[in-house]
Amino acid sequence: MYTYTEFDRAFVRQRAAQFRDQLERHLAGRLPDDDFRALRLQNGWYVQRHAPMLRVAVPYGELSSRQLKRLAHVARTYDRGYGHFTTRQNLQFNWIPLERAADVMDALAEVDMHGIQTSGNCIRNITSDALAGVAADELIDPRPYCEILRQWTTLQPEFAFLPRKFKIAVTGAREDRAAIAWHDIGLQLLRNGAGEVGFKVLVGGGMGRTPVIASVASEFVPWQQILLFIEAIVRVYNLYGRRDNLYKARIKILVKAEGARFFDAVQREFRAILEQDAGGAEHIIPQVEFDRVASSFATPAAFEAPSAAALRPAGDTPVVYTRWLARNVQAHRLPHLRTVTLSLKRAGQAPGDATAEQMDLAADLAERFSQGELRVTHDQNLLLPWVREEDLHALWQSAREAGFATPNIGLLTDMIACPGGDFCGLANARSIPIAAAIEERFRDLDLVHDIGDIDLHMSGCMNSCGHHHSGHIGILGVDKDGDEWYQVSLGGSDGSTLSGPSTPGKAIGPAFSADEVPDAVEAVIDAYLAQRRPGERFIDTVRRLGIPPFRAAADAARRSTAHEPALA
Amino acid sequence: MRFIDPSRDEWTSTADATVTPGRGPVLLSWEQWQSVRHDRPTESRLGVVVPNAVDVADLRADLSRLALVVLQFPKWTDGRAYSQARLLRARLRFGGEIRAAGQVLVDMLPLLQRSGFDAVQLRDDQSLDSAQRALRFFASHYQGDVLEPRPLFARQAA
Numbered sequence: 001m002y003t004y005t006e007f008d009r010a011f012v013r014q015r016a017a018q019f020r021d022q023l024e025r026h027l028a029g030r031l032p033d034d035d036f037r038a039l040r041l042q043n044g045w046y047v048q049r050h051a052p053m054l055r056v057a058v059p060y061g062e063l064s065s066r067q068l069k070r071l072a073h074v075a076r077t078y079d080r081g082y083g084h085f086t087t088r089q090n091l092q093f094n095w096i097p098l099e100r101a102a103d104v105m106d107a108l109a110e111v112d113m114h115g116i117q118t119s120g121n122c123i124r125n126i127t128s129d130a131l132a133g134v135a136a137d138e139l140i141d142p143r144p145y146c147e148i149l150r151q152w153t154t155l156q157p158e159f160a161f162l163p164r165k166f167k168i169a170v171t172g173a174r175e176d177r178a179a180i181a182w183h184d185i186g187l188q189l190l191r192n193g194a195g196e197v198g199f200k201v202l203v204g205g206g207m208g209r210t211p212v213i214a215s216v217a218s219e220f221v222p223w224q225q226i227l228l229f230i231e232a233i234v235r236v237y238n239l240y241g242r243r244d245n246l247y248k249a250r251i252k253i254l255v256k257a258e259g260a261r262f263f264d265a266v267q268r269e270f271r272a273i274l275e276q277d278a279g280g281a282e283h284i285i286p287q288v289e290f291d292r293v294a295s296s297f298a299t300p301a302a303f304e305a306p307s308a309a310a311l312r313p314a315g316d317t318p319v320v321y322t323r324w325l326a327r328n329v330q331a332h333r334l335p336h337l338r339t340v341t342l343s344l345k346r347a348g349q350a351p352g353d354a355t356a357e358q359m360d361l362a363a364d365l366a367e368r369f370s371q372g373e374l375r376v377t378h379d380q381n382l383l384l385p386w387v388r389e390e391d392l393h394a395l396w397q398s399a400r401e402a403g404f405a406t407p408n409i410g411l412l413t414d415m416i417a418c419p420g421g422d423f424c425g426l427a428n429a430r431s432i433p434i435a436a437a438i439e440e441r442f443r444d445l446d447l448v449h450d451i452g453d454i455d456l457h458m459s460g461c462m463n464s465c466g467h468h469h470s471g472h473i474g475i476l477g478v479d480k481d482g483d484e485w486y487q488v489s490l491g492g493s494d495g496s497t498l499s500g501p502s503t504p505g506k507a508i509g510p511a512f513s514a515d516e517v518p519d520a521v522e523a524v525i526d527a528y529l530a531q532r533r534p535g536e537r538f539i540d541t542v543r544r545l546g547i548p549p550f551r552a553a554a555d556a557a558r559r560s561t562a563h564e565p566a567l568a
Numbered sequence: 569m570r571f572i573d574p575s576r577d578e579w580t581s582t583a584d585a586t587v588t589p590g591r592g593p594v595l596l597s598w599e600q601w602q603s604v605r606h607d608r609p610t611e612s613r614l615g616v617v618v619p620n621a622v623d624v625a626d627l628r629a630d631l632s633r634l635a636l637v638v639l640q641f642p643k644w645t646d647g648r649a650y651s652q653a654r655l656l657r658a659r660l661r662f663g664g665e666i667r668a669a670g671q672v673l674v675d676m677l678p679l680l681q682r683s684g685f686d687a688v689q690l691r692d693d694q695s696l697d698s699a700q701r702a703l704r705f706f707a708s709h710y711q712g713d714v715l716e717p718r719p720l721f722a723r724q725a726a
Contacts, residue, residue, distance in 0.1 A: 018705040022675060038645050039675055151710040157682035158654050161647025238651045277658045279717020289721035
């Protein structure tokens with residue numbers, strides 16, 4: 001993990017002090033709601049249904065056991081004992097009174113954590129591959145670049161008040177586990193023909209009301225110049241992005257509207273920074289700085305070589321263990337190591353939720369089995385990146401006791417879901433009861449394993465925090481006359497190899513009522529099971545057959561919505 | 569950072585953009601500036617109010633004749649003027665005053681200062697004490713800016 005310097009530590013403390021000053025002025029009535037809003041947002045504080053929500057940054061998903069224990073402490077001391085991991089690798093608390101906000105920021109700063117730019121119309125916390133630095137299919141470790149980007153974006157003064165939020169995702173592997181084409185900027189690390197490292201830069205992806213897949217802004221930007229290229233993109237956006245309509249303010253709309261003119265403007269701006277600006281070239285990253293940051297991410301020495309301990313023969317292993325090995329354990333770039341996903345998708349808890357006790361237990365597992373390091377995954381699970389092969393069985397037993405060993409990673413019940421209307425002030429409908437109903441319907445692990453790989457994503461509103469657009473099955477909460485309804489879509493992709501090129505799913509007819517959703521999902525799954533070819537995955541069957549047979553199956557499951565006039 | 573007291577500001581606006589020789593500095597609207605920029609005599613010190621939608625590169629040829637550029641915040645969360653100020657300083661090498669006007673809140677001050685503003689006219693209800701305190705929270709920053717073009721890594725290497 002990146003090791004904080006004295007500068008980094010002082011900076012987070014200074015930010016906490018600045019926020020305390022703002023909060024105190026607000027609580028004293030000297031900073032009105034309207035003015036305080038953008039300030040608290042840029043520190044991660046929303047105002048939600050029940051209380052403020054705090055979104056804590058987990059930069060590019062890397063978390064230490066010490067930090068996770070502090071998050072558990074915050075959950076226990078200031079919240080109601082739990083937190084929620086998000087698709088953007090952050091952690092959210094839902095019940096902290098605003099009066100205690102500054103104390104929480106101080107408590108987080110002590111372990112190098114903060115909420116800087118986790119919300120607001122600024123460059124948000126940068127996300128990456130949860131397997132960054134350990135993936136077997138990785139070409140270039142993205143973490144040093146992520147950290148350099150984190151530092152550059154942190155309180156960048158010119159881009160704090162953009163037309164709308166701005167999200168950057170980075171990957172350095174063959175497989176895209178960071179959904180980069182769905183981001184405002186997606187960065188793919190690669191080597192050019194001469195073997196030099198650089199970035200393919202995508203711009204203008206996004207979900208929301210208008211799902212758009214990002215376009216290529218440059219096939220290759222040398223890594224040394226990436227800050228300047230991003231500066232050029234964000235400056236063009238800051239100056240020309242729409243500010244008159246919230247729903248047309250993301251950079252995707254500017255890119256769509258201007259097309260080639262946008263990309264020409266970015267190239268012109270990039271050259272102007274390099275050739276004309278006073279100090280323009282100062283942000284070219286020197287090798288020595290890259291090396292300094294990269295040294296934080298060196299492989300822990302203890303893991304460089306296989307240990308002397310022999311692998312015990314497995315003997316009679318229960319099927320649930322072999323399933324766990326198949327689903328929750330992934331290959332590592334070092335052949336004697338594995339990465340292990342701790343599933344946060346289990347009966348009785350919302351997807352991505354963890355109690356303070358569970359956070360402590362996960363931190364303990366990380367200390368025992370993974371060098372004290374964890375990752376937060378895009379799919380809202382935790383991951384241990386440094387597990388020895390010979391420790392897998394012991395880890396499984398401990399993970400099982402702690403409730404983290406549901407062998408469902410990548411399966412139907414490993415669904416992505418936002419907190420929805422139970423918590424979120426923006427949501428049109430609740431997500432958690434729908435997720436619970438689907439989990440209950442598909443609790444039979446034999447069935448879930450038979451269904452196989454599938455992405456089910458659920459959002460409580462068009463803001464798409466649950467990434468419904470990119471789900472093989474997407475569920476979107478919509479409001480109609482004050483009631484909760486759910487639009488079901490099929491065939492979306494996050495851009496992974498399994499899912500195919502990034503694309504939004506297609507809605508299968510009018511929205512369903514809440515109680516129809518599990519039936520509709522089951523009907524779609526039954527149609528797949530009935531019509532799949534041997535070995536064919538859900539997404540491939542949907543592509544082969546198209547939407548109509550699945551729509552017909554889902555329509556047959558309608559009850560209250562069966563007699564509504566069909567919408568096109 | 570200079571805090572402008574509007575009641576004592578030396579800059580005056582004029583309705584018709586005519587110049588009275590010897591008069592104090594004149595602040596022109598963008599429209600006034602467009603109508604007189606080709607023939608305006610140079611004896612008066614001139615300032616111009618630049619709208620957010622203007623590409624400040626259009627001022628390139630005229631900047632030597634301007635002592636003041638006023639950039640605007642129609643809402644305090646509308647951040648276009650930060651980019652305009654940065655371009656005026658770092659790209660166009662404008663050395664005159666860049667003033668923030670409109671919805672200017674004390675909490676914007678660190679951003680304004682780092683983007684190239686050197687004067688602000690705070691919104692009426694803002695406290696000068698809070699503004700001055702807002703400028704003192706951070707000892708230094710990661711990235712370079714108009715005041716210190718070198719990022720942290722370049723400063724540490726020096």
